[in-house]
């Protein structure tokens with residue numbers, strides 16, 4: 516069959532035109548049933564779609580930010596009589612909405628479901644839903660195929676990365692799925708379950724050995740947690756032994772830095788090439804962290820001062836030579852406008868890249884369900900987000916975001932942070948001259964790019980707010 520797989524991207528996506536990350540979902544699906552003739556399209560790089568191409572089936576992957584585009588693209592293909600299947604995190608969060616634009620919707624992880632779906636497509640006809648979820652999917656009157664349990668990751672197919680001929684800065688790879696923390700704004704626990712599932716270490720190492728440049732390990736915390744440290748210790752130990760050393764990046768939590776074994780994992784990760792951590796710090800307000808369910812990932816003991824301990828954990832990670840961006844979701848009930856400015860001060864004091872987003876409630880999250888039940892969701896087209904920001908006007912939030920961007924990414928601040936990392940790297944005995952130079956340049960360029968992305972995001976919010984006001 517001729518199959519077109521598309522990663523949808525909306526008009527105003529910040530990564531548009533310069534997505535540095537090679538999309539993994541599409542290459543994995545192609546790898547799961549490799550005998551077909553696939554064309555892969557990343558709309559962040561190739562926004563134009565050829566609706567006249569001769570294809571037997573179209574599969575579209577989408578996230579919240581690209582839902583409208585995904586539905587539009589699906590409708591256009593269906594008008595031409597071409598069957599469409601929708602999948603990805605937002606299809607999983609809004610499956611009934613998605614089914615209005617597709618012959619079938621895939622909920623959850625797709626490797627095994629794709630095999631079943633293509634078989635049905637060729638033989639008995641598509642079912643409405645193909646489901647891989649921690650809970651039973653209930654939808655009377657619809658035809659459903661659901662895997663009996665979340666699949667093992669021991670037999671993940673080899674992604675067909677070669678189907679993307681254009682160069683990306685980062686390959687994507689994963690070792691584990693699942694997250695036990697379940698922060699209320701995040702959809703990962705509902706998507707992949709609260710139990711950690713792992714790939715075979717040898718499979719991950721083989722994939723990594725094939726990379727020729729940077730890669731991004733997309734596990735939700737690459738430092739692991741108490742019950743997963745051993746896995747990561749072994750994984751990074753094996754990667755560190757590979758002949759070619761590539762630098763890599765990932766998301767992480769702070770808690771590992773407060774455990775002896777967690778600290779070992781962090782150090783091993785650095786030995787295997789780890790250079791940059793995007794850390795979900797979410798808030799510097801204890802009440803907000805406790806209510807959103809994020810407190811446990813800060814690594815703060817019962818009797819410890821929260822901010823002091825967070826700083827200690829941050830310092831430990833930085834002292835290993837890891838550049839940190841700190842991600843905050845601001846706009847909860849216990850936040851106010853000052854939160855933006857105080858949080859920026861925290862980032863400046865700690866030499867971290869500030870990555871702020873006004874909190875949003877995505878369907879398929881506890882936050883969305885809570886606000887919906889309380890009747891508090893607001894119209895996202897008329898406001899900054901669908902979450903009411905108490906005691907802050909839309910205009911004030913935009914001004915705060917602009918201030919954070921200008922101050923947090925001004926040239927003197929970028930240079931100061933680069934100097935801070937340079938000094939750490941020079942003092943570390945295990946760093947080669949090449950490591951020091953490379954990591955310092957990486958720190959500078961990453962900050963520069965981040966500043967630009969934040970500006971783009973803020974400009975989008977500003978335009979929206981101005982249009983609504985006029």
Ligand code: B12
Nearest residue numbers: 540574575576578579580602603604605621624625626702
């Ligand atoms: C890496 C990552 C990024 C990277 C790279 C994105 C890229 N270009 O690939 C960056 C930092 C750029 C990013 C940006 C954003 N991200 Co992001 N990101 C992730 C992360 C950590 C991994 C994504 C990934 O590649 N997973 C691996 C692949 C294999 O999994 P997958 O895409 O889910 O695909 C599987 C299934 O969903 C299914 N499937 C997917 N598509 C299809 C299609 C078909 C036809 C079929 C059959 C099956 C299928 O099968 C796949 C294999 O199992 C996830 C969290 C997570 N643990 O997944 C968040 C996540 C996907 N991101 C999320 C969000 C919200 C965003 C942003 C919208 C944030 C924003 N700016 O507002 C943007 C969107 C940018 C864009 N247009 O892509 C949410 C999505 C939730 C939702 N309801 O949409 C997630 C789940 C995190 C969260 N907090 O909840 N992200």
Ligand code: SF4
Nearest residue numbers: 694696697698701735
């Ligand atoms: S934000 Fe991170 S820690 Fe929190 S639920 Fe999502 S993946 Fe887990």
